[in-house]
Amino acid sequence: MNDYPRDAAAIVGVGHTEFSKNIGRPERTIALEAIKMALDDAGLTAKDVDGLVKFSLENTMEVEIVRNLGIPNLSFFGDVGYGGGAGCGAVGHAAMAIATGVAETVVVWRARNRGSGGRPWATRPTNKQPGEMQWFLPFGLSRPVDQIAMLTRRHMIEYGTTQEHLGHVATSVREHATRNPNAMMRKPMTMDDYLAARWVSEPLRLFDCCLESDGALAFVLTTPERAAALKQPAVLVRAASQGIGPDHLVMANYFTANPLDTPARYAAQELWRLAGMGPDEIDCAQFYDAFSPLIVISLEEYGFCKPGEGGPFAAEGNLKLGGALPSNTSGSSLSEAYVHGMNLILEGVRQLRGTSTSQVENCENVLVTSGNGVPTSSLVLRKP
Amino acid sequence: MSSQPLRPVPGPDDASEPFWEACARHVLLLQACGGCGTLRFPPRPMCPRCNSFEQAWVPASGRGRVWSWVIAHPPVLPAFADRAPYNVIVVELDEGVRMIGNLLETPNEEIAEGMPIEVAWEDVEDGVSLPQWRPTQ
Numbered sequence A: 001m002n003d004y005p006r007d008a009a010a011i012v013g014v015g016h017t018e019f020s021k022n023i024g025r026p027e028r029t030i031a032l033e034a035i036k037m038a039l040d041d042a043g044l045t046a047k048d049v050d051g052l053v054k055f056s057l058e059n060t061m062e063v064e065i066v067r068n069l070g071i072p073n074l075s076f077f078g079d080v081g082y083g084g085g086a087g088c089g090a091v092g093h094a095a096m097a098i099a100t101g102v103a104e105t106v107v108v109w110r111a112r113n114r115g116s117g118g119r120p121w122a123t124r125p126t127n128k129q130p131g132e133m134q135w136f137l138p139f140g141l142s143r144p145v146d147q148i149a150m151l152t153r154r155h156m157i158e159y160g161t162t163q164e165h166l167g168h169v170a171t172s173v174r175e176h177a178t179r180n181p182n183a184m185m186r187k188p189m190t191m192d193d194y195l196a197a198r199w200v201s202e203p204l205r206l207f208d209c210c211l212e213s214d215g216a217l218a219f220v221l222t223t224p225e226r227a228a229a230l231k232q233p234a235v236l237v238r239a240a241s242q243g244i245g246p247d248h249l250v251m252a253n254y255f256t257a258n259p260l261d262t263p264a265r266y267a268a269q270e271l272w273r274l275a276g277m278g279p280d281e282i283d284c285a286q287f288y289d290a291f292s293p294l295i296v297i298s299l300e301e302y303g304f305c306k307p308g309e310g311g312p313f314a315a316e317g318n319l320k321l322g323g324a325l326p327s328n329t330s331g332s333s334l335s336e337a338y339v340h341g342m343n344l345i346l347e348g349v350r351q352l353r354g355t356s357t358s359q360v361e362n363c364e365n366v367l368v369t370s371g372n373g374v375p376t377s378s379l380v381l382r383k384p
Numbered sequence B: 001m002s003s004q005p006l007r008p009v010p011g012p013d014d015a016s017e018p019f020w021e022a023c024a025r026h027v028l029l030l031q032a033c034g035g036c037g038t039l040r041f042p043p044r045p046m047c048p049r050c051n052s053f054e055q056a057w058v059p060a061s062g063r064g065r066v067w068s069w070v071i072a073h074p075p076v077l078p079a080f081a082d083r084a085p086y087n088v089i090v091v092e093l094d095e096g097v098r099m100i101g102n103l104l105e106t107p108n109e110e111i112a113e114g115m116p117i118e119v120a121w122e123d124v125e126d127g128v129s130l131p132q133w134r135p136t137q
């Protein structure tokens, strides 16, 4: 096998709209706003762009981006599937295109009006459920939170993970959000606040769930050589991985030999191999957190803890700024905004530029992960 | 037109049709590989172990244990609103495969990991029955 091209592409521009419950502008418009901001941030224009990578679930097609932005010749485009699992993989695809010379400057974006746009799980058109839904929906296992709660209960059964452990995750993330002016939820939260919140799907409560948000984000990537001459300090893509384990079925992989091995277990092994480093070298992590237990499971799957130790690790304060592994330092999906995890990549870039509102000292290597209930992906970002 | 919200029902496909057809007769069948005998759920065209397209349908014992469960609270799908908070379980069948269902005849607070349970049929529409579960009698 050829050597994996480490550090062969760099994030040179970031852009994002405000995050809100009702942004008041269509997804197409906010997608273009975020892309324009990312190009401006890099000091590049549409004339420089020759590649686009999007989420399969994205509603704005490449042709719309090309004809609105005025891209003269788009020679590379592609998309990555599985919703919240796609973000790091989309950046990884952009980096591969740049590393191989297929493209020089690639934009990755996601626009999603989920705060004002209703609940996708509640608007399925017919009562006959096709595909994997035929096994879940007739029984009322209908929402993402129900599917993740089922895994969480099993984690509690096998390892003794507690509701208080999840409370420590949620309150640690909120503590970071209190310092982030972009965050939608900046009010301090105590363990009592957490435990007093209503159930959504037992064993998960309201504050175990991400926010319903509108917003768009975009990233511009190019070669490290070109990056060196641009406005912002370059953030290198050390490595990116994707993963689907055996016998997986979208968000409810209860049918595999060990359902507590989510696709992240596989993406993690590949990431560390491709990056040529391990969890010990990571200064800061941004874990996908559509739901708080996903942080606990990710700590174990990415090798920061042994199976079952993720909850106690959070309870010891290790996720907080100053802890052993400052994590989700923007407030992330639980408290900043839920834009399919793309704001986790943004916060990874902020940490490496030194502009986070919860800045980790001497931050050199950052782990970013995408959704681990679904086929997933992950990134190591680093300073040149 | 009834104002009752439509209950989601299975939309059988080429692989699952024999399963749901048997359910309508209150028979729980599992798909097995015709080459190596490996059971697989949910059903699919190919065996992931030996890649055979051959298949057989074998009767399941209808017995298993609670592997995990949730209690869904509002907001839920309109068709389930009048029963919330309601349980959903993952059952591990004695044959080793897992499937999703509801545990009937059991208060939510009495559900426990490892509870022995057995299949109990729920007729939801003409020709549509769901494999459900109740404590072993």
Ligand SMILES: [Zn+2]
Pocket: B033, B034, B035, B036, B037, B038, B047, B048, B049, B050, B051, B052
């Ligand atoms: Zn076989």
